[in-house]
Amino acid sequence: MARRRDATMEDVANHAGVALSSVSRVLNDHPDVSDRMKQRVMGAIADVGYEPNLLASSLRRGSTKTIGFLASDISNPLFAEIALGAERRLDEAEYTMVLTNSEGSGERDEEMIRLLRWRRTDGLILSVSDERRAGTLVELARLDVPVVLIDRDVKGLDDASVVTSDHARGMRSAVDHLIELGHTDIALISGPRQLRPARERLRVFRRAFRDQQLEPPEHLLRIGSFSAQSGEQATLDLLASDRPPTAMIAGGNLLLTGVLRALRRRKLTVGRDIALVSCDEVPLTELHSPPITVIARDAVHMGDLAAELLLERLVGDAEPRRAVVPTSLIVRDSTKKARRR
Amino acid sequence: MARRRDATMEDVANHAGVALSSVSRVLNDHPDVSDRMKQRVMGAIADVGYEPNLLASSLRRGSTKTIGFLASDISNPLFAEIALGAERRLDEAEYTMVLTNSEGSGERDEEMIRLLRWRRTDGLILSVSDERRAGTLVELARLDVPVVLIDRDVKGLDDASVVTSDHARGMRSAVDHLIELGHTDIALISGPRQLRPARERLRVFRRAFRDQQLEPPEHLLRIGSFSAQSGEQATLDLLASDRPPTAMIAGGNLLLTGVLRALRRRKLTVGRDIALVSCDEVPLTELHSPPITVIARDAVHMGDLAAELLLERLVGDAEPRRAVVPTSLIVRDSTKKARRR
Numbered sequence: 316m317a318r319r320r321d322a323t324m325e326d327v328a329n330h331a332g333v334a335l336s337s338v339s340r341v342l343n344d345h346p347d348v349s350d351r352m353k354q355r356v357m358g359a360i361a362d363v364g365y366e367p368n369l370l371a372s373s374l375r376r377g378s379t380k381t382i383g384f385l386a387s388d389i390s391n392p393l394f395a396e397i398a399l400g401a402e403r404r405l406d407e408a409e410y411t412m413v414l415t416n417s418e419g420s421g422e423r424d425e426e427m428i429r430l431l432r433w434r435r436t437d438g439l440i441l442s443v444s445d446e447r448r449a450g451t452l453v454e455l456a457r458l459d460v461p462v463v464l465i466d467r468d469v470k471g472l473d474d475a476s477v478v479t480s481d482h483a484r485g486m487r488s489a490v491d492h493l494i495e496l497g498h499t500d501i502a503l504i505s506g507p508r509q510l511r512p513a514r515e516r517l518r519v520f521r522r523a524f525r526d527q528q529l530e531p532p533e534h535l536l537r538i539g540s541f542s543a544q545s546g547e548q549a550t551l552d553l554l555a556s557d558r559p560p561t562a563m564i565a566g567g568n569l570l571l572t573g574v575l576r577a578l579r580r581r582k583l584t585v586g587r588d589i590a591l592v593s594c595d596e597v598p599l600t601e602l603h604s605p606p607i608t609v610i611a612r613d614a615v616h617m618g619d620l621a622a623e624l625l626l627e628r629l630v631g632d633a634e635p636r637r638a639v640v641p642t643s644l645i646v647r648d649s650t651k652k653a654r655r656r
Numbered sequence: 657m658a659r660r661r662d663a664t665m666e667d668v669a670n671h672a673g674v675a676l677s678s679v680s681r682v683l684n685d686h687p688d689v690s691d692r693m694k695q696r697v698m699g700a701i702a703d704v705g706y707e708p709n710l711l712a713s714s715l716r717r718g719s720t721k722t723i724g725f726l727a728s729d730i731s732n733p734l735f736a737e738i739a740l741g742a743e744r745r746l747d748e749a750e751y752t753m754v755l756t757n758s759e760g761s762g763e764r765d766e767e768m769i770r771l772l773r774w775r776r777t778d779g780l781i782l783s784v785s786d787e788r789r790a791g792t793l794v795e796l797a798r799l800d801v802p803v804v805l806i807d808r809d810v811k812g813l814d815d816a817s818v819v820t821s822d823h824a825r826g827m828r829s830a831v832d833h834l835i836e837l838g839h840t841d842i843a844l845i846s847g848p849r850q851l852r853p854a855r856e857r858l859r860v861f862r863r864a865f866r867d868q869q870l871e872p873p874e875h876l877l878r879i880g881s882f883s884a885q886s887g888e889q890a891t892l893d894l895l896a897s898d899r900p901p902t903a904m905i906a907g908g909n910l911l912l913t914g915v916l917r918a919l920r921r922r923k924l925t926v927g928r929d930i931a932l933v934s935c936d937e938v939p940l941t942e943l944h945s946p947p948i949t950v951i952a953r954d955a956v957h958m959g960d961l962a963a964e965l966l967l968e969r970l971v972g973d974a975e976p977r978r979a980v981v982p983t984s985l986i987v988r989d990s991t992k993k994a995r996r997r
Contacts, residue, residue, distance in 0.1 A: 366774070368774070370711065370714060370720060381775075389743065390956075391736075392733050392736065394736075395733065398755070399757065402730065402755065403759070406756075411756060411771060411775065412756070413753070413754050414743065414753055415747075415752060416740065416743050416747075418744070433708050433710045434711065435711045568939075571939075572942075572943065575943045576942075576943070598884075599943060602916045602920070603945070604944070
């Protein structure tokens with residue numbers, strides 16, 4: 316093929332009419348390079364057909380200009396948006412992103428973090444599937460690169476930056492809204508306790524009841540995985556119980572899919588037969604009939620912020636810090652006046 | 657931190673009671689290593705705290721065990737599913753995936769392919785944003801690693817494997833179905849001509865009419881980008897025309913979101929006021945009221961197959977080949993008997 320391996324950095328320097336050190340600075344993304352110099356060198360690289368070997372220069376420089384991103388479920392549109400935000404920001408700073416996926420498995424969290432360490436990525440953005448797994452904690456302790464956690468609380472990992480969602484505010488608004496409409500038999504279908512979002516939603520759900528001198532409906536809590544299947548099963552189970560809920564909160568967009576499947580199977584109409592709130596805006600929440608009330612947050616911004624917190628440690632040598640992305644309740648027709656059955 | 661850089665491969669071999677060459681074979685993913693040997697060596701690596709440097713061994717070996725994946729839009733759930741399928745399969749074969757995103761820009765296609773080449777990835781899975789851009793073709797010609805294209809036809813790139821969707825079959829079934837229901841004023845809203853899926857859908861759309869001795873409704877074709885915004889604008893435009901369509905086909909899940917927004921704005925009910933078919937199954941198509949007829953395909957399988965075609969060239973030294981993923985029409989209540997307005 317057309318690859319000319321023979322051209323050297325010297326050829327590039329000669330062709331561009333610049334010093335060899337300038338070519339080197341451009342290739343190593345040195346901060347003190349003008350855009351004009353960069354253009355000139357890149358043009359010469361194309362003209363002479365020089366092929367830089369970033370692998371070799373990574374080894375010399377001790378930096379790979381790659382960031383590892385571990386998602387707990389990449390097929391979840393929420394993570395796709397977070398990955399988009401992070402990738403876009405990292406690319407601006409001339410880092411590439413290595414995407415790995417633990418598919419909800421704590422064991423894979425551990426394996427993937429180890430692999431990313433061995434690959435000498437310059438930093439990690441992690442949304443692990445299990446915050447409490449001993450093996451994962453051991454792997455995390457071995458890291459000597461900056462880490463940013465996305466909506467996770469990992470005990471003992473004090474030097475990580477963290478981007479969290481303010482789940483409390485959104486969940487509190489949702490429960491208050493439903494109670495105001497006359498609902499007290501409110502079900503919460505959520506993910507596992509070893510993940511911060513699920514823990515936070517559960518904690519605030521209970522507290523919102525207590526703050527109104529009401530007993531939280533413990534019999535209507537369903538804690539499982541974040542999958543559609545889990546949402547469907549939990550809903551069928553709730554609807555078959557002695558005292559079924561008059562309102563439901565689905566703690567994630569995949570859970571929502573399952574909840575809606577179950578309601579359809581039982582021929583219940585959202586907004587008329589049962590009130591429904593979901594977490595995270597997806598096309599389905601907006602375009603469902605009736606549209607579904609959601610606790611919304613900006614997922615692309617979460618990814619962008621995670622990349623920023625990482626870059627400020629890599630480039631700016633800043634201290635780790637926490638950033639919080641707000642959530643807000645968007646009220647729609649799926650939560651109307653309660654009708655007792 | 658707890659990282660012990662001092663441990664060497666010799667320490668691992670001594671601790672495991674195996675030869676140094678066995679440790680090396682495990683670390684380099686040599687095919688002739690038993691699971692038992694692998695476990696033993698991995699255990700010793702953990703015990704002595706040895707930290708392999710995959711970067712250095714990549715350079716020695718001339719293989720990075722990484723695959724570049726270029727998506728034209730990672731926030732599109734379709735690509736998230738393709739990425740999931742590919743990542744899962746590559747991980748089984750002990751490759752990691754570098755994810756890049758061109759966000760619909762031909763210029764970024766070119767930049768990303770160049771970057772992935774410079775990073776010495778062992779192979780590429782590409783779903784470029786523009787099949788015809790000269791700069792991209794030049795970059796592709798420079799590659800000397802195996803390439804798999806996902807649903808793209810790139811002229812002159814004869815040594816690439818390709819995974820395509822059989823758009824023809826699904827589109828043909830959709831048009832035949834709508835014509836059978838009495839529709840002839842059928843609109844097609846689709847993506848740009850420089851991408852294979854859009855070209856194929858348009859070609860077969862027209863042909864399906866001609867095969868029934870009907871003139872294709874050229875005035876109802878709207879070719880733009882694959883975005884929700886493009887779908888919304890095209891629909892508003894069609895509805896405002898002298899002879900609005902009685903049925904519509906949305907050529908992608910983001911376009912569908914825009915189409916539904918526009919229909920809602922014009923207070924038209926899907927299935928009653930207008931028939932609607934979409935491409936690619938998402939939760940919205942299944943759970944919309946009424947459920948939406950779709951041309952479906954298995955996107956996770958497309959990613960899996962792309963990884964497989966790449967691996968068979970990397971590991972098995974096979975020739976490039978084409979694989980086709982079927983599409984099928986799932987008929988739902990959004991396409992009922994036509995009602996003339």
